């Protein structure tokens with residue numbers, strides 16, 4: 001017989017993204033509304049391995065809906081990329097009484113979530129990344145804000161560039177994903193855009 005889920009953990013992991021706090025708030029309030037006990041885990045998978053967690057109530061997520069960053073903090077965790085780290089993570093969930101886990105993060109965080117799911121922990125992923133590089137979702141949480149932020153900066157830079165009759169080269173976030181670079185280049189009327197190999201593949205798949 002399947003174990004009944006009573007307690008749900010939530011964590012944010014990887015690169016921070018605008019909207020992560022709104023997602024945490026939604027998860028916590030929806031979970032409490034459905035009668036679950038909600039546990040916040042701090043600093044991504046590091047916090048899970050270290051048992052850095054606390055019980056969350058309705059007030060734990062007050063006034064965070066419009067705040068950037070994440071109240072749960074985020075981090076990258078090398079140990080969790082190892083089999084030992086993943087075994088430890090699943091064991092920690094059981095030790096902490098966490099029956100299921102919601103992970104808010106990007107593609108790397110999703111890969112970590114998949115490993116926990118393989119170890120019998122029910123998982124839900126919420127796509128929280130400015131990179132927009134999660135399969136089967138059109139827009140990830142934070143992507144739109146990241147593009148608008150980049151465009152706002154480029155609009156200001158344009159004043160200086162034009163006044164000095166110069167050309168500016170702008171580097172945007174995205175690491176291996178090319179969505180921000182490509183779409184910001186189009187929206188700002190850039191003369192050229194340079195993408196990583198992976199970025200080119202993404203762009204080719206998603207341009208009309």
Ligand SMILES: Nc1ncnc2c1ncn2[C@@H]1O[C@H](COP(=O)(O)OP(=O)(O)O)[C@@H](O)[C@H]1O
Nearest residue numbers: 014015076077080081105106107108109111112
């Ligand atoms: N292949 C993997 N297997 C297990 N855990 C992973 C894997 N890739 C990443 N992770 C975990 O997810 C964390 C965040 O991944 P990262 O790629 O840095 O950020 P993002 O989630 O924003 O893509 C990593 O620090 C690591 O703990």
Ligand SMILES: O=P(O)(O)OC[C@H]1O[C@](O)(COP(=O)(O)O)[C@@H](O)[C@@H]1O
Nearest residue numbers: 014015016106107130131173174175
């Ligand atoms: O400051 P750092 O650690 O290099 O992270 C920057 C990277 O983090 C991200 O927000 C997320 O990237 P990952 O998915 O690889 O973690 C990228 O857009 C950005 O290039």
